[in-house]
Amino acid sequence: MNQRVIKSVVLTLLIGMFSFFAYSLVSKAKHTDVGDQAYNFKLPNLAGSNTRLSDFRGQVVVLNYFATWCAPCKEEAPELEAFAKDYGDQFKLIMVNRGETIDRVKRFLKKYNTPATYVFDYNAKISKLYNVTGQPETFVIDKKGVIREHYNGPVTEMQLYNFVKKYD
Known part of the structure; x- marks a missing residue:
């Protein structure tokens, strides 16, 4: 027994x-990671049209996931603004907001006006594909569309520049 x-x-x-x-x-x-081809998203932007990652093929692209209520995102905002002003002609900065309204982001931009392309991932579908777990999170995508860097937490202008210059 x-x-x-x-x-x-x-x-x-x-x-x-x-x-x-x-x-x-x-x-x-299914999700992407460092070394994988970046997912070619199509997301609404501030202007009311859509932005695709493929619009920037052949350029080094920085994706930065942020939220207006996120304290580290607010801390990072002046650094991203400086990066975009100093290197924006060379490297494309795309700010991805998860789940907030366009109006809320526009109010945020009155104080933290980073010259970048702002897109909205309302249902976090793209965030899940990129395996985003919080914000801020930053991805560097090379000219061939491959994810080369994934950084969790706020970045400084120089950290970001050191990430992207390797893929120029």
Whole structure:
């Protein structure tokens, strides 16, 4: 009787482990990472039209995920503004907002006016594809559309410049 219980428990554990691993493989979310081709998104922008990542093919692109309520994002804003003013003709800065309204971002821009392209990921679909877990998060995408850097947290102008100059 004791062996029958042990065999049942072992069999149940094996079936449970197999089921867990099978479910993990099947439900694994598709996302990009450093070294992968960047997902070519199409998102609404401040002007009311759409911006595609492919619009900037052949350029080094910086994607920065931010939120207007995020304290580190506010801390980072002057650094991004300086980067965009000093290097914006050489490197494209795209600011991606998750889930906020255009009006709220426009109010934010009155104080933190970074000269960049602002796009809106309302349902966080693109954020999930880029495996964004918070904000600020910054990605550097090379001229061929490959993600080369992924940085969590606020960046300074010089940190960002040191990231992008490697791919110019």
